[in-house]
Structures are given as C-alpha cells and as structure tokens.
Amino acid sequence: MVPDNSLFIGGRWIAPTDRETVPVVNPATGATIGSIVDGEQSDVDAAFAAARDALPGWSATSPGNRADLLDSLADTIHDHADELAVLASTEIGMPIAESRAGQAALPEAVLRSTADIARSMKWEYLDASGSTVIREPVGVVLGITPWNFPVHQIVAKLAPALAAGCTIVLKPAELTPLNALFLAGLCATAGIPSGVVNVVTGRGSTTGEKLVRSTDYDLVSFTGSLAVGRHIGSVAGDRVVRATLELGGKSPAVVADDADLEIAVRTTVKNCFTNAGQKCNAPTRLIVPEIDRARATEIAVSAARDYVLGDPLDAATTMGPLASPAQRDKVLGYVAGARSRGATVSGGEPLHGLFVRPAIITDVAEDDPVARDEIFGPVLVILGHRGDADAMRIANDTPYGLSAEVWSSDVVRASNLARQIKAGQIRINGVRTPQPPIAPFGGYKASGLGRELGPFALDEYLEVKAVLGNHVSGEEASCAQQ
The missing domain is CATH 3.40.605.10 (Aldehyde Dehydrogenase; Chain A, domain 1)
Structure with a gap:
C-alpha cells in the first residue's frame, strides 16, 4: 500500500x-x-x-x-x-x-x-x-x-x-x-x-x-x-x-512529602523513558523533597538499569534506539556537558549504533542546560525542593508549559498543586491518557x-x-x- x-x-x-x-x-x-x-x-x-x-x-x-x-x-x-x-x-x-x-x-x-x-x-x-x-x-x-x-x-x-x-x-x-x-x-x-x-x-x-x-x-x-x-x-x-x-516541553513531576516515593519515582522513570524519551510531554524533571533526593536517585537508577535495549520488534525489548545520529549526538552532548560541570550521572553511555543507555542526573543546578532544555532523549534530571511553595517555583521555572505530573496521597493537596502549575495538562498520581482520549492537550507559554x-x-x-x-x-x- x-x-x-x-x-x-x-x-x-x-x-x-x-x-x-x-x-x-x-x-x-x-x-x-x-x-x-x-x-x-x-x-x-x-x-x-x-x-x-x-x-x-x-x-x-x-x-x-x-x-x-x-x-x-x-x-x-x-x-x-x-x-x-x-x-x-x-x-x-x-x-x-x-x-x-x-x-x-x-x-x-x-x-x-x-x-x-x-x-x-x-x-x-x-x-x-x-x-x-x-x-x-x-x-x-x-x-x-x-x-x-x-x-x-x-x-x-x-x-x-x-x-x-x-x-x-x-x-x-x-x-x-x-x-x-x-x-x-x-x-x-x-x-x-x-x-x-x-x-x-x-x-x-x-x-x-x-x-x-x-x-x-x-x-x-x-x-x-x-x-x-x-x-x-x-x-x-x-x-x-x-x-x-x-x-516543546520540559515537564516537571512534582513529588510531595506525603507521596509514596517508590511508586512515584518508578512511574516517573517509566513515563519519562517512553519511546526512549523522545516524547514532548515526557516528565524529564523529577522534583522531590530534598531530604529524599538521594533515595529517589537510588530508586531511579535501579529502575533505569532494568531497561532492556534491543530489537524494537522483540517483545522483550523495553527501549529502542534514538531516531537518528543527530539525535544520539545531541543526547550524548547534553550528558557529557552535565558531567563536565560536576553533575552526578548514572548511565548515558553510548552503545552500538543509535542505542544509548538511559541517564539519571542529579547534583545539578536548576539553571543547568540539562534542567532547562528539551533534550528529547532518555535523560531524567532529579532536583530537590524544600516544601510545596519551592516545588511550585521550580516546576514553573521554565519557558515551557506543556505537561506536568503531581504526586501526593492527599487529593486536595494534589489538586491545589495542579492548579498552581502553568501547564496545559496536569497528571495526578500517574494517570495517563484517559479513555476516550478527549482531554484537551496543548501548552502554555512557549x-x-x-x-x-x-x-x-x-x-x-x-x-x-x-x-x-x-x-x-x-x-x-x-x-x-x-
């Protein structure tokens, strides 16, 4: 055809x-x-x-x-x-x-x-x-x-x-x-x-x-x-x-201090790395309580290491290649740049062809390029917040406003946080595209x-x-x- x-x-x-x-x-x-x-x-x-x-x-x-x-x-x-x-x-x-x-x-x-x-x-x-x-x-x-x-x-x-x-x-x-x-x-x-x-x-x-x-x-x-x-x-x-x-987007996933950290982090990793991170609404900034950042990083690194990279037509494969040599080089350049500026990086190594291991990055400034730019690859940045007000400041500190995610065990608290984020679509506690797929999708700002x-x-x-x-x-x- x-x-x-x-x-x-x-x-x-x-x-x-x-x-x-x-x-x-x-x-x-x-x-x-x-x-x-x-x-x-x-x-x-x-x-x-x-x-x-x-x-x-x-x-x-x-x-x-x-x-x-x-x-x-x-x-x-x-x-x-x-x-x-x-x-x-x-x-x-x-x-x-x-x-x-x-x-x-x-x-x-x-x-x-x-x-x-x-x-x-x-x-x-x-x-x-x-x-x-x-x-x-x-x-x-x-x-x-x-x-x-x-x-x-x-x-x-x-x-x-x-x-x-x-x-x-x-x-x-x-x-x-x-x-x-x-x-x-x-x-x-x-x-x-x-x-x-x-x-x-x-x-x-x-x-x-x-x-x-x-x-x-x-x-x-x-x-x-x-x-x-x-x-x-x-x-x-x-x-x-x-x-x-x-x-574009540089979507935040905000985790409140009453959320189940394990579920929130593992789900965010999964959502971030769909299609090898080549997704405009991927939650690429995981914003967790600063006191939990080290633990959140451990969970994310563990989840990232579970990915099976290989033939996309093999049912066992959970991550495929990047789309092109230019996209691979772009992702590797961002990872190398963050590492050179003192960030802690797990993963991000090039494999054969266009395959790149998913990267978890922390110990990075909020204005670092990996925390500001849309990379469009399997790169998750973990940032720490000091309370809801600080989390909202970090979440909205971006030229983009396409999507965001909020995690809290308190429905009222989650709703209040969602209303404060300047983005076109907010997902609470891991909810994905509802059926029928009629919820409006689009962005604020850039x-x-x-x-x-x-x-x-x-x-x-x-x-x-x-x-x-x-x-x-x-x-x-x-x-x-x-």
Missing part, C-alpha cells in the same frame, strides 16, 4: 521520476527500508489544488456522514493495526508494545471519539439574542507532523480537520514518512473522497518550507520544535492565517498555541459565523434549493 517514491495527491499515487529521493532508515539496524520523494513546488501546488477542489463537496457533506467516514477509517486502522505498529517500530525504533498502544490503538480511539463529538456538536443554533450561530470549516489545512509519534500525531490533526469539514495536505517528518503514506492508503480504503487527504513528502528545509510559504492554505497545524514553530507562526502571522502550534483532542481540537478547525435577523436553518435552505 506504500509505493516507492510516491506522493498521494487527489486520491492517486503519483510517482515523479525527476525528483531527488530521501532514504528511510531503520534506526535500530541502520538498514534502508524505503525511500521518498523530496517534493518540489509543482507537487506542493498540485496537493493544495486537489485539497481546494475537494473542499466544496466535503464541507457540504453532513457532519453525521463525515463522522461515519471517520468511524470507517477507525475500522480500517483496526484491521491493519499490526501492520501499522510494525511499520512504526521499524521507522522510529519504538518498542512494539508501545507502537501497538500509541500508533494503532490510540489513533483508532481518537478517530472514534472525534466522530462522536461531531455527531453531538451544535453546528447551528440560536443564541440568547436570537442570532443564528453557525460553525463552518476554516478551509484547506496544512498539517506538519513530527517523527516521534508518527501515526498518532497525524490522526490528532486529521480527525478534527475532517470532522470539521476541512480538507488537508499532510507533510510527515522525513524520518518517518512511510506511516503517513500507509495511512493515506487506508483513507482511500475507508471511502474518504479523493482530494480530502493528500500527502506530500520531503525534507523540512525544502518541501516543508515550500508548503509553509504557500498562499494556498487557510490554517497550518504544526507539531515539532520551538524554533521551527516560531518560524511557521511568523509566516502564518504575516498572512493573517491561523496557526496551531504544539511545541509550548505552543491551541489544543488537540476532544471538542477543543474541533474548534481549532472551525470558523464561527453569526447571522443576525430572520434566518432559516441549513436544512431548510438546502431543501428550498432542491
């Missing part, structure tokens, strides 16, 4: 023969598993033209029918779940158990929950003034997705955009493009009309820049680094085009603009129109035209 060196435009596989190609490499083995086209301007123009041509028909499709097609896509993903999971593990190096959960089961659940929201949403209603409020699709969407959670990040944009009545041009990361192309084929299998979903592949610096610079989209949704997000936001701002940006998942995600892709005075409903108007 993924032809070599092909783009998916207007419901067809297009294989340009005169384009530069980019190899797709399995980070666990170094083997080339495929290649993609580095899209040119003509490909960008064709994709946006297909999306624009499909927009009138798709936006006129009833929300209920659009929801039915989302459910059909969810059914198709369910039928191909193993293939998606294996492909994700092969492209990114994510252990197969994590891929099955995050790259197959979660996207399916997001599609189904979004379909349910579309069916129950008030698309047109009278407000207290007697005005008619109408929700309409914003138009053609440009979706740019990262490499770390390839299927989930695509579906987190695709599901609400399609439910809203938008068409979309997707540009996946060049490290993990095959899942996006596979998913495009599944969209066709599920019956989504031609041109509603289009995929253009290529490097971010070439194809991605051409897409961003285009004047043919009405909204851009980006997930990735702060630096690139700032650039995309600037370009969109110049055009007065809406941008939703899910950017972690971005907008929200994904649930009703708030759908709102990002909608315009709101107010019609004042006498007015007939959309259904009545449609019947009158017929």
Whole structure:
C-alpha cells in the first residue's frame, strides 16, 4: 500500500521520476527500508489544488456522514493495526508494545471519539439574542507532523480537520514518512473522497518550507520544535492565517512529602523513558523533597538499569534506539556537558549504533542546560525542593508549559498543586491518557498555541459565523434549493 517514491495527491499515487529521493532508515539496524520523494513546488501546488477542489463537496457533506467516514477509517486502522505498529517500530525504533498502544490503538480511539463529538456538536443554533450561530470549516489545512509519534500525531490533526469539514495536505517528518503514506492508503480504503487527504513528502528545509510559504492554505497545524514553530507562526502571522502550534516541553513531576516515593519515582522513570524519551510531554524533571533526593536517585537508577535495549520488534525489548545520529549526538552532548560541570550521572553511555543507555542526573543546578532544555532523549534530571511553595517555583521555572505530573496521597493537596502549575495538562498520581482520549492537550507559554483532542481540537478547525435577523436553518435552505 506504500509505493516507492510516491506522493498521494487527489486520491492517486503519483510517482515523479525527476525528483531527488530521501532514504528511510531503520534506526535500530541502520538498514534502508524505503525511500521518498523530496517534493518540489509543482507537487506542493498540485496537493493544495486537489485539497481546494475537494473542499466544496466535503464541507457540504453532513457532519453525521463525515463522522461515519471517520468511524470507517477507525475500522480500517483496526484491521491493519499490526501492520501499522510494525511499520512504526521499524521507522522510529519504538518498542512494539508501545507502537501497538500509541500508533494503532490510540489513533483508532481518537478517530472514534472525534466522530462522536461531531455527531453531538451544535453546528447551528440560536443564541440568547436570537442570532443564528453557525460553525463552518476554516478551509484547506496544512498539517506538519513530527517523527516521534508518527501515526498518532497525524490522526490528532486529521480527525478534527475532517470532522470539521476541512480538507488537508499532510507533510510527515522525513524520518518517518512511510506511516503517513500507509495511512493515506487506508483513507482511500475507508471511502474518504479523493482530494480530502493528500500527502506530500520531503525534507523540512525544502518541501516543508515550500508548503509553509504557500498562499494556498487557510490554517497550518504544526507539531515539532520551538524554533521551527516560531518560524511557521511568523509566516502564518504575516498572512493573517491561523496557526496551531504544539511545541516543546520540559515537564516537571512534582513529588510531595506525603507521596509514596517508590511508586512515584518508578512511574516517573517509566513515563519519562517512553519511546526512549523522545516524547514532548515526557516528565524529564523529577522534583522531590530534598531530604529524599538521594533515595529517589537510588530508586531511579535501579529502575533505569532494568531497561532492556534491543530489537524494537522483540517483545522483550523495553527501549529502542534514538531516531537518528543527530539525535544520539545531541543526547550524548547534553550528558557529557552535565558531567563536565560536576553533575552526578548514572548511565548515558553510548552503545552500538543509535542505542544509548538511559541517564539519571542529579547534583545539578536548576539553571543547568540539562534542567532547562528539551533534550528529547532518555535523560531524567532529579532536583530537590524544600516544601510545596519551592516545588511550585521550580516546576514553573521554565519557558515551557506543556505537561506536568503531581504526586501526593492527599487529593486536595494534589489538586491545589495542579492548579498552581502553568501547564496545559496536569497528571495526578500517574494517570495517563484517559479513555476516550478527549482531554484537551496543548501548552502554555512557549509550548505552543491551541489544543488537540476532544471538542477543543474541533474548534481549532472551525470558523464561527453569526447571522443576525430572520434566518432559516441549513436544512431548510438546502431543501428550498432542491
């Protein structure tokens, strides 16, 4: 279902023969598993033209029918779940158990929950003034997705955009493009009309820049680094085009003095090292009572040593490789820098290829780069606090505000701490993504603009129109035209 060196435009596989190609490499083995086209301007123009041509028909499709097609896509993903999971593990190096959960089961659940929201949403209603409020699709969407959670990040944009009545041009990361192309084929299998979903592949610096610079989209949704997000936001701002940006994080896990230290630390290590730490909301700063910091470090080091690094397709593997040589070198550079500045470091050694042992770092200043920067690797920093007020100061002392975790045996205390943290999503005592996955996800401060998942995600892709005075409903108007 993924032809070599092909783009998916207007419901067809297009294989340009005169384009530069980019190899797709399995980070666990170094083997080339495929290649993609580095899209040119003509490909960008064709994709946006297909999306624009499909927009009138798709936006006129009833929300209920659009929801039915989302459910059909969810059914198709369910039928191909193993293939998606294996492909994700092969492209990114994510252990197969994590891929099955995050790259197959979660996207399916997001599609189904979004379909349910579309069916129950008030698309047109009278407000207290007697005005008619109408929700309409914003138009053609440009979706740019990262490499770390390839299927989930695509579906987190695709599901609400399609439910809203938008068409979309997707540009996946060049490290993990095959899942996006596979998913495009599944969209066709599920019956989504031609041109509603289009995929253009290529490097971010070439194809991605051409897409961003285009004047043919009405909204851009980006997930990735702060630096690139700032650039995309600037370009969109110049055009007065809406941008939703899910950017970086340096998430704290705050442990109060009444929490079960063993459970809190071991769970934080697990949450931090999912996908080898290549996760925007990973709790990479563990903030424990200073009196317990040495004990917390012992627990974390023990938990980190239990990780089994190896073949991502082996069920016994609990940590795969880093995504690329650049990512490996970045992680090793941060670890070496912390060690040179006197930090206590356990782990962090390079192994063969792109494998790196998970690192636990303590005895480090709060403003040290390992405690401030998003490293995007298996690195956990442990800091000590001297009471709740100090813990809140440390937790909020970051330019980011994507996610946070709070641990306390007292529900009231945990709630009070959660309310004081400036972040878009707070997880109490190890709770993960609830089902259905409709809790809004997104950040404060430099972690971005907008929200994904649930009703708030759908709102990002909608315009709101107010019609004042006498007015007939959309259904009545449609019947009158017929």
